[in-house]
Amino acid sequence: VSATIFDVAKLAGVSISTVSRVLNGRDRVHPQTRQRVQDVIRQLDYEQTAPARTLATRRSEMLGLVIPRVNDPYFYEIVRGVEDATSAAGYSLLIASQPRHQGTSRNLKPFRRRFVDGLVVVAIDVAAEEVHELLDRGVPLVLVQMTMGLEVPAYTVDNYGGARALVEHLLTEHAYRRFAYIAGSHYTPDSAQRLRALRDALAEHGLALPPGHVVQGDYLRGSGYKAMLDLLALNEWPDVVFAANDQMASDALLALRERNLRVPEDIAIVGFDDVHLASYVTPALTTVHQPIYELGFEAASAALRVAQQEKPIEPTQTVFPTRLVVRQSCGCA
């Protein structure tokens, strides 16, 4: 139905090689020939067929994205960043979202078969073998919110530093002593890093987490509510609850309100991430900001930069800074 490169060539009175040359802007073409071909292209509304080109060049002008399928605005922000970088480069985005936890995975195969020019893998367990295979083939692959050792490029945020700053604030500005922690899913490293920061900061002040004051959540909607109820079942309540993300902190808020407990007067709550929700709940959450959109944008940009220059990718480890955001849920005015 549509015009092919043969149609263009015939009408312009040249060979398809020449059409291909003006299409790709490589090699020299006589200005008049070029003009003639371009006119015909416009006239026929011709456009290259992507798979034919991909087959010949092994490049698809698509960026692949692997991301957990969970319904979390946090991941949406990453997607937006990846997307913006991708369209800015004139690429298309091919998405495969995955159940968050799924043992060994062959999720990268579809991307191999489709010749994606780059791949961004977000917070997903992928087989090291597959990652290295892609990297070895020269497919620029970058990790976001996870690392796989120094040989694989990764974009993460300073979870430890952010959590540390948050806890220091709670210790020095508010003099809280009894802390509790609502953990995120256990198979991601960030919750563990944030917990470690909490423990270290407490230790420096001669404190420790009381037994039973670390409860398990999963980062998702609802789990913070249940975790908070577990905490309220303890003999001695904490002064302050540090939830591993804002979603769980917000759900904890809901649990406390139901029990007619006041935040921060009875129990203070803090979160992590600084997603939009954090500033809409009451009291607004004190939390740690991380540059979520930028994480996605920079990771994708890096992969695309490499793809477009055909250079091998450097296994750079990029750690974005985080920043304490003080609102009211910690007890500040």
Place this chain on the structure above:
Amino acid sequence: VSATIFDVAKLAGVSISTVSRVLNGRDRVHPQTRQRVQDVIRQLDYEQTAPARTLATRRSEMLGLVIPRVNDPYFYEIVRGVEDATSAAGYSLLIASQPRHQGTSRNLKPFRRRFVDGLVVVAIDVAAEEVHELLDRGVPLVLVQMTMGLEVPAYTVDNYGGARALVEHLLTEHAYRRFAYIAGSHYTPDSAQRLRALRDALAEHGLALPPGHVVQGDYLRGSGYKAMLDLLALNEWPDVVFAANDQMASDALLALRERNLRVPEDIAIVGFDDVHLASYVTPALTTVHQPIYELGFEAASAALRVAQQEKPIEPTQTVFPTRLVVRQSCGCA
């Protein structure tokens, strides 16, 4: 680097035609031959190269998605629905997000060139010409949250009915008389439908919107705040403010809190959509639920069903029901 169909054929001692047959499960193949080929495929870890297949068959096993690039959890829910339907069908998802308002668009071209097997277009102005061209080519295309006349299949929700039920509640249960409306972006039909429902319901009760009581927002974060301030600048305040979505309603809440006004005592607020945010703000928003995820899921499923059966798509107009969700922001306990 990887094995091709030739490698498999040679090692199995058959022609590539036969390999292709076992790969695609069509035509009869002798069981022993089939077994031998399958063994070799496994042995070589062979996988079909997608673009080669696409070039030969004109089918890509990709579903295209065009969606506004705005940062709105509402759209993320749709994406999730589309995504789940897509992976359930074994397809990949190719995303092109677009600035929300961009005049006539050639945004569908990339999808034509890549032979997507179906296309879901969400709340985006696309040129009617391009839509019909794709439809004419047999590419199943479905519209979500927009319609382009009866010839193009569309998935929408009952904005009018939902808004109507909401306003009836406010009129009969609460006896509010002075209404105000914060409109969504003017280039989408849903805000206008909701406003029309409001006007009709008021008229039936012998009421009307006072002058200046319709203010313009854009659905996005921040605009509800500004709109609420405009309303507070009026001589006579409304009893109740109907914001065209929950995001703007939540921002209006923030504006009122800053002025130390109480919701719902001083001014009641209601929203639309029933996004997660609605139940986290204080007071929780009375709103209208719409099945956002389902909208994306069903639209994508319909397109894929057609794609897989190679039948022409029926231009069905599907309208999902909406449902009043009563929480506290309207004045209910």
Place this chain on the structure above:
DNA sequence: CTGAAAGCGCTTACAG
């Protein structure tokens, strides 16, 4: 500066 030809890795009538 330009063209003829081979090749990318598949599928699919057409014969047999």
Place this chain on the structure above:
DNA sequence: CTGAAAGCGCTTACAG
């Protein structure tokens, strides 16, 4: 049930 061959629409050395 199976194979040889043409074709899908491009790109890219290789000659000239």
